[in-house]
Amino acid sequence: MKKRISLLAHVINGIVALFFIFPFISALEFSLRGYGGVGHTFENYFWIIRQQDFSQAVSTSFKVTLLSAILVLVLVVPSVVHLHLTGYRYRKFIESLSLVPNLIPSVSLAVAVQFSMPNWMQVSYYELSFFNVLIAFPFVFRSLDSSLKSIPLRTLVEASNTLGGGWLKTLLLIIIPSVRAATIASVLITVALSLGEYTLATILHFQTIPTWAVNVSQENLYGSVSLSIGALFFSWMILVTVVFFPKLSQGIYRKFDKRYSI
């Protein structure tokens, strides 16, 4: 009986794997086709790199992503910790509130936030970072929330305080290392979402990797698919890191921390 269930599970897993892998392999094969669909070559990938706006789109995307990640670390992580310490009963409310940006149509969100931004920010592509943080917030919040619930946060903060640790030192030396897997996962999810965000960048007329890819597809379909494959591979690497990071980070963190402690 056990063997039959195990066989059935393998068959189902195989079908699900094919469902995901088949389109990816097809797209990969398509991106490698030569001129006129004849033969296979890496020419389409080289073609992307040669394009004039490519480096600018990559640079914009990476700058926006970097700022998004910094905002998550500097604003969101301390805020969620603060919420756990001082407004624990409002957690459910904040959790529901965090979903709002995902429920509002992108156009409305873009217009509303655009008008609430100062003028100098409205013309800067860095404003996309604030949208990205909003979009990533439900995932970031849940990840941090469940991790913070699993540690005796208040006692740790109070213990650190009585030993001379102020708020910042307690946050950096005690809280974040205690929930480092969730913190790093939050940052990586934000990075993945920021790199793939298309709708708001288009509405606000900023050229990032996804918007550039759409423009390029009108000129070279093979090239745009190559770019999508590249972006997908990058995002996939990030997600793999998120999944395997808890074990990996432990070793790295211990090595890093030893330099600063006894």
Next chain:
Amino acid sequence: MTRGSAVKFSEVTRKFGKVVALENFSLEVEPGELVTLLGPSGCGKTTALRVLAGIDELHTGTVSINGEALTSVPAHRRNIGMVFQAYSLFPNMSVSENISYGLRMRGFNGRKRREKAGEMLELVQMSALADRMPAQLSGGQQQRVALARAIAIEPRVLLLDEPLSALDAQIRVQIRDEIRRIQKTLGITTIFVSHDQEEAMSISDRIGILNHGVLEQIDTPMSLYKNPKSNFVAEFVGLSNRVPGLIVANRTVKVLGQNLKVSTYSPRCSEGEEVYVLLRPESIVLSQENEYFRIISKSFLGSVTRFEIDGGIDQLLSVELGSDLAKDFNPGEFVGLFIRSNEVMVIKS
């Protein structure tokens, strides 16, 4: 070597909404003294500790150490060591890193931190486990590390918030004795919070009894037990029998056929008034004269044996006798009772 500091609470009041956790709480602790705050759950003992540590605010009153008012000093600048009830070791740090955390906050260099951590580990007999992570330690070991971490910073005052309550009985006694040994060695002023009377009696120079945020009495363990100054203290500290009595003259009560002097801390009662007399189990002696009372049960507790006696009142009387004397008395037998206290506490019925 840490030198003790004088601690003073002056009319401290702390409220949580409508609940008054501490009300006009005043207490002075001498340098090097170990004072235990004892009381039932929710009586405000932990709040008093947290207010002194600066991790809880007070509404009125002041707290001071060596005359320096601490009200506006944040917790991380008070130099007070605290051991919490829940194991509060930092999970991302090893034992020695935990101990040296406070020193790191004070800017000590690596060599000094290592030296001090080694010293503390030796003091709590944990040198072999310096590199272990908290998750690899037992509860007792974790509390030892927490104690070492708290005293490594050479605090002006050490606060212990029920540090033994999560431990099993044997480890509890062991750590309790260790705390007392270390406290005496370092001469550090210590405030210990507990709801366990035996623990408080065995470890303290003085015990303060709290009830609904009010300090009912503070005294040495012996005085507290022998001369309780309120009904609450008399009933809370140690086991007490509540036996009906009658006031027969000014400050004289008749109980179980005997006339006894009423304690000066008892409420004023008039002649002919019916009262309850509080009698300690060891202040009642069994005798083979006037055998009116029946032994219901007998429990051997080691050096003493406890009897439950039907005294003809609504509850059974508890009587404790040295185990060597107790062998002459058995359940079902009738015995006489003799009260050997000079003074007894009475409460109005």
